Amino acid sequence: MFVQDTEQEVKSTRLADLPTGSRGVIVHVLGQGAFRKRISEMGFVKGQLVKVIKNAPLKDPVEYEIMGYKVSLRRSEADLIEVVSPSKAKDMVLAKYEGTIDELRMKYSGEKKGKVISVALVGNPNCGKTTLFNYASGSKERVGNYAGVTIDAKEAKFKQGNYEFLISDLPGTYSITEYSPEELYVRNHIAEKRPDVVVNVVDASNLERNLFLTTQLIDMNIKVVIALNMYDELEEKSAKLDFNHLGEMMGIPMVPTVASKGKGLKELFDRIIMVYEERDPIVRHIHINYGQEIEKSIRAIQLQLKKEDQVKHSYSTRFLAIKLLEEDKHTLSLLKGHLIFEAVKKTSDHETGRLEQLFKDQSETLIADAKYGFIAGALKETYRNGPQVRRDQSREIDKVLTHKFWGFPIFILFIWITFQATFTLGSYPMTWLGDGIGWLT
Structure with missing residues (x-):
C-alpha cells in the first residue's frame, strides 16, 4: 500500500516511540545520503505497514517487521522515520500502480550460441542462493544467514543435457547500489562479465521485499530467470501465487524450487536453456513505468548518454539514467573521461533538482517508492495470502529470553x-x- 500526501494534515509520530506490538504506517523518512537510500531499499518507504516486534533489554536496537521479514534498527535510526496509526492512514490517498513500458528486444543476446552457459546467481541474504549453488554443483560452500557471507564469486561447473553450466554464486545483497562492496561487486560482475543468464533467487515466502532487487535487474535489461526458492514455505502458509501470470507481467520466467531438497532444480536449468536459446515464450523486456515526470527525466539523461557509441553499446542507458537520478557516485565515476561526461552530469543534476523540487522529496526515494508501487501492483493481481500463520516458535523463545x-x-x-x-x-x-x-x- 503506497500513499501520497493530501491537503489534510495527519498527525504523525516517530517509529522509535511506538511500543512493542503496535503498528504504524510510514508517512515520511528523514535523514540524508546513504542512510536514507539504504532504509528505502530495505522497504521503509511511504505507505508501508511496520510492526514493532520487540525491544532489546536495554531498549536498543529495536526489531521491526515490514513486508513479512524482520529487521533491527537502532533507536536513533527509527527516530528518523515518521509513522501514523493504520486508522489515520486510511485518510490518505493511495498512489496508483503505473505498470510497465514494453520493450521486446533484449540488451544482451549472444550472436553465436555455444554449449556452455554462464549463469550468475543473485539474491537477498537468506534466500537460499548458496544452498541452490551447492546442491546444483555439488560444492560445499559455507551457508550463512547474514549479509556478505559470500565475499566474492564462487564458481562451479554443472552439466545437464547437452549443456555445461558455469555457475557463479555472487554475494547476497538486497540491492545493487553503491552502498556496500558486495552490492557494487554484484553490479560490476553483471555489467562486465555479462553472464548469459542471471538467476534471481527469491524467497517465495517474502516476495515483496525480495522483488526489489528484481526491479533493478529489469532496469539493467538483461536475461533473467527467477527461482522461487523455499516455495514449500509459501505453500505451508496456504498462500496462492499465480507465478506464471506474475512472470508474464514482468517478462521473466519463474520456477518454484526448494533448493535444500533439490526440488525444481532440473526444471530451473531447463528453463535457463530455453531462455538462452531464446525460445521461452514469457521472456520480453519491460520498462517499469516510474510515472510521467520521472520518465521525462530518464529520457532527458538517456538522450545525452546515447550521443557516445561506446557508452550506449556497453551499458543499458536507461539503467545508467536511473542510477544518475539516484545520485549514484559510482555511475558518475564510470562516465568520467568520456566526451559526454559534462553534458550528462549537467542534465542529471538539473533533472534531479527538478524532481526534488516538484515532489519535495529526494529522487532516490521517489524511485524506490515507484519500484515498490510496481511490486505491490503486480502482487495484488497474482498473490493471495493464506489464513493467519501460526506463531513462530523462535519468536516465542525470543520473547522470554529478551524480556525486559x-x-x-x-x-x-x-x-x-x-x-x-x-x-x-x-x-x-x-x-x-x-x-x-x-x-x-
Missing part, C-alpha cells in the same frame, strides 16, 4: 551454568588426567 524483566536473570543463569560446567564438571576430567599422568610417571 526476565532477560537479565536468564542471562545470569546461563552464565552460572557455563561456570559450573567449566569448573565443577570440568574438575573430574582434570583429576583423571592428573592421575593418568602420575601413573605413567
Whole structure:
C-alpha cells in the first residue's frame, strides 16, 4: 500500500516511540545520503505497514517487521522515520500502480550460441542462493544467514543435457547500489562479465521485499530467470501465487524450487536453456513505468548518454539514467573521461533538482517508492495470502529470553551454568588426567 500526501494534515509520530506490538504506517523518512537510500531499499518507504516486534533489554536496537521479514534498527535510526496509526492512514490517498513500458528486444543476446552457459546467481541474504549453488554443483560452500557471507564469486561447473553450466554464486545483497562492496561487486560482475543468464533467487515466502532487487535487474535489461526458492514455505502458509501470470507481467520466467531438497532444480536449468536459446515464450523486456515526470527525466539523461557509441553499446542507458537520478557516485565515476561526461552530469543534476523540487522529496526515494508501487501492483493481481500463520516458535523463545524483566536473570543463569560446567564438571576430567599422568610417571 503506497500513499501520497493530501491537503489534510495527519498527525504523525516517530517509529522509535511506538511500543512493542503496535503498528504504524510510514508517512515520511528523514535523514540524508546513504542512510536514507539504504532504509528505502530495505522497504521503509511511504505507505508501508511496520510492526514493532520487540525491544532489546536495554531498549536498543529495536526489531521491526515490514513486508513479512524482520529487521533491527537502532533507536536513533527509527527516530528518523515518521509513522501514523493504520486508522489515520486510511485518510490518505493511495498512489496508483503505473505498470510497465514494453520493450521486446533484449540488451544482451549472444550472436553465436555455444554449449556452455554462464549463469550468475543473485539474491537477498537468506534466500537460499548458496544452498541452490551447492546442491546444483555439488560444492560445499559455507551457508550463512547474514549479509556478505559470500565475499566474492564462487564458481562451479554443472552439466545437464547437452549443456555445461558455469555457475557463479555472487554475494547476497538486497540491492545493487553503491552502498556496500558486495552490492557494487554484484553490479560490476553483471555489467562486465555479462553472464548469459542471471538467476534471481527469491524467497517465495517474502516476495515483496525480495522483488526489489528484481526491479533493478529489469532496469539493467538483461536475461533473467527467477527461482522461487523455499516455495514449500509459501505453500505451508496456504498462500496462492499465480507465478506464471506474475512472470508474464514482468517478462521473466519463474520456477518454484526448494533448493535444500533439490526440488525444481532440473526444471530451473531447463528453463535457463530455453531462455538462452531464446525460445521461452514469457521472456520480453519491460520498462517499469516510474510515472510521467520521472520518465521525462530518464529520457532527458538517456538522450545525452546515447550521443557516445561506446557508452550506449556497453551499458543499458536507461539503467545508467536511473542510477544518475539516484545520485549514484559510482555511475558518475564510470562516465568520467568520456566526451559526454559534462553534458550528462549537467542534465542529471538539473533533472534531479527538478524532481526534488516538484515532489519535495529526494529522487532516490521517489524511485524506490515507484519500484515498490510496481511490486505491490503486480502482487495484488497474482498473490493471495493464506489464513493467519501460526506463531513462530523462535519468536516465542525470543520473547522470554529478551524480556525486559526476565532477560537479565536468564542471562545470569546461563552464565552460572557455563561456570559450573567449566569448573565443577570440568574438575573430574582434570583429576583423571592428573592421575593418568602420575601413573605413567
